[in-house]
Amino acid sequence: MxxxxxxxxxQQELRRGTVVMAALATLETPGYGYGLLAVLEKSGLSVDANTLYPLLRRLEKQGLLAAEWDTTESRPRKMYKTSDAGRNLLGTLEAEWNHLATSLNALRSEESNPHLKELP
Amino acid sequence: MxxxxxxxxxQQELRRGTVVMAALATLETPGYGYGLLAVLEKSGLSVDANTLYPLLRRLEKQGLLAAEWDTTESRPRKMYKTSDAGRNLLGTLEAEWNHLATSLNALRSEESNPHLKELP
DNA sequence: ACACGATACTGTGTCACACACACTGTTGTC
DNA sequence: GACAACAGTGTGTGTGACACAGTATCGTGT
Structure with missing residues (x-):
């Protein structure tokens, strides 16, 4: 229908932003793009590779992630880890998330009891 | 810092999509744009008027909201109400929202107990 | 009487993000 | 030695959020 x-x-609009939270949270223990992709997939957060890679670069440029190339192995990997600013932002975003959840719930219950709108 | x-x-990226849920939920009891703006504002969901108006038109075009002009009063108002399809979508989005919350929580706790990653 | 802010909406930009597509190169594995 | 999985970069294209600019009506003050 x-x-x-x-x-x-x-659905995608709703996911926007949550990927940033997921990345910042997961990368508090260092990791690299392709690996993160697998972790998120396994956690039920489906992210396109073509979305995640540019996102990581953007977060790096914004100073929310620290990145450096790991060339100790033959296959080079760009290792990322959450910076202080990133951890900081993560906290703020989680607060905002809870705020949104509260607001939506309020609207929902107001909806099932419309008469409440009349109260002071 | x-x-x-x-x-x-x-923060705005995170809010994206939630406004759609808020609108669909609120407009189960009919209402018009400017009034909705006030309701959302009061509920702690700050939405720009220039964002909400186009959103409502888009939702109408997608058949998620039904709209008709109310010209009984001198000041014309475009009245919106959530359609069956809209109610349907709202349910799906709420499920997705809960799914996201669960996934994020999982990542968060996995993070504080990294050794869990090793378990089968 | 009229200026001014609030009400109520439309229309035309501009910019950022998600994703498609097209690459480069390496490492197994059959 | 072909082929999939691994690991990443770069270049479109489209959509949504918001800025800005309008149109028009109503209420209130002076």
Whole structure:
């Protein structure tokens, strides 16, 4: 009944931002892009590789992640880890997340009891 | 310490999608744009008018909201209400929201107990 | 009487992010 | 020696958030 493309679009809009939280949280223990991709996939957060790689570069440029090339092994990997600023932002975003959850819940219950709108 | 613009950007990314849920939930009882704006503001969901109006039109075009002009009063208002498809989508998005919350929590606790990663 | 802010909405930009597509190169494995 | 999985970069394209600029009506003060 619902157009699949419309549904997918809105679901994706909802996911936006959460990937940043997931990355910042996961990379408190250092890791690299491709590996992170697998971890997120396993955790039920499906992220496209073409989305994650640019995201990591952006977070690095913003100073939220620290990055350096690991060339100790033959296959070079770009290792990322969450910086102090990143940890800081993660906290803020989690607070915002909880705030949003609270607000949505409030609207939801107000909806099932519309008469509450009349109260002071 | 954190760049304010960067912070604001990520917070906004997180809010994306939640406004759709808020609108669909609130408009189960019919309402109009400017009024919805006030309701959301009061609920702690700050949405720009220039964001909400186009959003409502888009949701209407997607068949998630039903709209009709109310011209009974001198000041014309475009009344919106959530359609069956909209109610349907709202349920899906709420499920997705809970799914995301669960995944993020999982990543967070895995993070504080990294050794769990080794377990089968 | 009229200036001004609040109400209520439309339309046209601009910019950033998600993702598609197209690459480069390495390491197993069959 | 072909081929999939690994690990990453770069270059589009489209959509949504918001800035800015309008249109028009209503209420209140002076």
């Amino acid at each position: 619902i157009d699949d493309e419309v549904l997918a679009g809105h | 954190i760049d304010d613009e960067v912070l604001a950007g990520h």
